[in-house]
Amino acid sequence: MEDGLSTPVGTRRSFFVKTTVFISSLIGISLAVPLIGYIITPAFQRRKKEWMSLGKADALPVGEPKAMDYTMTEKDGWQETQTTKGVWAVKQSNGEVTVFSPICPHLGCGYRWDQQDRLFKCPCHGSIYDLEGTVKAGPAPRPLDTLPSKIENGELLVQYEEFKSGLAKKVEL
């Protein structure tokens, strides 16, 4: 360096360095907190649970599964979209109705009702379930998933839920 002014040394220098580091961290953290929150918001948004009507419960035949569907409004980011969801409803002999999620708990395919064998069969990997949803054969790790349902004023109401596939226990998504 030339004469006169020169680079600060000693504690003066370390003061400048430390303050600069402190200030940059302060700005960095004050930005990181809102920005990270901003970007991860969708991971914390829960599906709105509403009771959706599937129609009159009386119309269901006892011991005979019925594919039923209903239309619900789903919020997809800033858009509200109408989607149709299908479920399987089975009226037990005691008059109670079990509603099964239409998704095979193994890996997420849609299973069918085999009228001849009176069993639910999944075409993808061969999981087979009976009317109660119990696993009869195949790789399925757990029984069919039931959805929360109730009967009010003769109407069958259901709440849409989805569950993680491949687990021995039912874990809501």
Next chain:
Amino acid sequence: MASRLYQWIDQRLKLKPLEQTLLNEPIPGGASWNYIFGSATLFLFGLQALTGMFLMVYYVPATDHAYDTVQYIQHEVWGGWFVRGLHHWGASAVMMAIGLHMLQVFFDGAYKRPRELMWFVGIILLAIMLGFGFTGYLLPWDQNAYWATQVGINMVGSVPLIGDFLVKILRGGETLGALTISRFFAIHVAFLPAAIMFGIMLHLFILRRVGPAGPHDEAKAKAGSETFYPRQVFMDAVVMLVVFGIVSLLAFSVEFPLADRADPSDHSFIPVPEWYFLFFYQLLKYAPGAWGPLATWLLPTLFFTGLLLLPFLDRNPERQPSSRRVVLGAGLGFLIIVFGLLSISLRDLYAVPKRDPSVVRGIALVEQFHCKTCHRIHGEGVNVAPDLSFVADRRPDRDWHLQHFKDPQSVSPGSFMPKFPLNDKQLNDLTNYILTLKSE
């Protein structure tokens, strides 16, 4: 820990010489608070780039989604209002920082030989930043965005011979719509950022080749020099913190509202440009008749040409302000005109009388009694009953409204409007509000 990690990397990548080149640049006359404007500008630009990237995560540049996505960012995404606020206020702050940076360079004569090229690139950077401002303004697709951009595009249309052609390119066809928003978005987030990154690098490259100008005072400059790091870096950091504090505080406390969704059929909307275009907006009010179109393109062209050529027009090598009276005088004159116009414009904008408290209470009553479930007022509400947007044009009669609210059927037979339980004060407030609903 951090220093050991640095050592490990340094042994492999040999960073020390690079660090020396970057940080030990000598500053003639030493570090100074005078030199913070460039780094403040760079910092704010970085903040704009960062917040802009995050806004893109939820934003959709389409006429049928843009407004909804901005609403979504503002009201539903966690921290969205803050990120949008930072981007909005940051845009104003970066313009101010550029203005101050230019003033400092101008006052100190730092644009003179050998720094003409740096000034030249700087002016191009200014133009790019104004381009950011112009293209970004349209993106929320609210009334202000739509109509202000309409005005801006029409100004481009006044360019002789090729004006119409330019307008069509800018707008992407005949109308301001889907093609416009997507191309403005592409310009705002891809073309201009690429151009400005290149420009900033060039600006800094030239700075490092020719060195900082240092003080205009010869004696001070001769007193010696000081390395950029750590004192100038420290000063820059302090300023960045202050600037960041101001912008965050504004983002935190002053919500920048969205106007109504863009409505191309609503010609009653009066758009206002961003404040950094206001002086020009005001100036155009004084350009009568045939001068108008001339002013919209000739003045900006002259302004930018003048700025670009400044180092070649002002050939006096002297940097001392005392020996540059003419140039500094001209600069001061320009500033007086700009700030004069800006103040007139701001005065006019804020001279609009504040809302009568009674009218405000009337607006609250409209919400309270859900009037908009049947009536439409300025684009809000349902069109079952008559649109009330300009009802006072049709019915300026105060007594009619008072009677109507008490008993709708008595003045307008067959009306299905129910009687609302309003006391006299409420009747008065509601009527006061209804009578403001007229076109000017």
